Amino acid sequence: MAVFAITGGRGRIGSSVIPRLIGHGHRVRSxxxxxxxxxxxxxxxxxxxDDRDALAAAFRGAGTVVHLAGAASERPWDEILSTNIDGTRNVLQAAYSAGVPRVLLASSIHALGCAPASTARSALVLPPRPDTYYGVSKAAMEALGSLYADQFGMAVVSARICTFAERPEDSRSLATWLSPGDATRLIEAAAAIREPGHHIVWGVSANRPGWFPLEEGEAIGYFPQDDAVAVAERAGGPTEPPSLDVPLGAPFGDSRHPVGLAW
Known part of the structure; x- marks a missing residue:
């Protein structure tokens, strides 16, 4: 049995994975x-x-911190800085202070949202190309995760979450869907890491379009099982993903969503 402390436990991802983790026999602190x-x-x-001392108290006794809290879309810079960047530093420092050896950080596809989808498989770990201040904050999150892994001997997983939803909802998500079941498997894989180090992995299911390399996730024991196309076929919906010419972060990077504009 693993013991998890999950920030943002009442959020969209947390409220979905927590019952599943408990169902698998784990103890969860939301x-x-x-x-x-x-x-x-x-x-x-x-x-x-914002409260590092309160976080450290909440993290004590946990084996893995899962950091899901923060602004979930574009916001003005000051809010992104205080919530997503300073907040991530607080979580990592509190985890270290509480003696928690492992942290999973919810990074995002928007850390490289300006990269064309066609480039996603060109490297196991693509460098950041953020599409928004939100994307910048996720690139900063990954950098902080690397720092705490290297300088403080922690095991940190930066999971580039794609499209988390109960089921694929549009053609883009046929390639980018992360199912609740696979999100749970990813969290459990992070909890099984025994050596320090920083790992950047795609938070995505085993979707048939195959836009994303899965090897880095497999290296930490994450083997996704769900496929958005199979789900769409059973539901009688469309099964063709969009062209690979689209930016990975669409629609965050288009002209309808200027940088810094909350929506």
């Missing part, structure tokens, strides 16, 4: 600024990622 609801699974801790 950390959020939102008050817990009756009947929610796992332990509930109210704390902000």
């Amino acid at each position: 950390i959020d600024i939102v008050d817990g609801r009756d009947g929610a699974p796992g332990e509930e801790v109210r704390a902000s990622i």
Whole structure:
């Protein structure tokens, strides 16, 4: 049994994976600024990622911290800086102070959202090409993860989350979907790492279009099992993904979403 402390436990990803982790026999501590609801699974801790001491107290006894909290889309720079960049540093420092050896960071496809989809398989780990301030914050998150792995001997996984949803919802997600089941498998793989180091992996399912290399995830024991195209076929929906000419981060990088504009 693993013990997880999950920031943003009340968020979209956290509320989906926590019941699954508990169902697999793990102990989960959900950390959020939102008050817990009756009947929610796992332990509930109210704390902000602005409060490093409160985080350290909430992390004690955990084997793995999963950092999901933060602004989930584009925001003005000051908000991105305080929530996503300073907040990530607080989480990593609190995890180190609490003696937690492993951290999974929810990075994003938007850390390289200006790269064409056709380049995704050109390297196992593509360098950042952010499409927004939000994307910049995820590139900074990865850099902080690398720092804490190298300088403090932690095991850190930066998972470039693609399109997390209960099911694929459009043609783009046929290539970019991350299923709840596979998100849970990714978290469990991070919890099984025993050696320090920084790992950048794609947070994506085993979707048939094959846009993304899966080798770095497999190297840490992450073997996705779900396929968006298979789900779409069973539902009678479209099964053709968009052209590889689109930017990985579309639509974040297009003219409808100027940099710094909250939406």
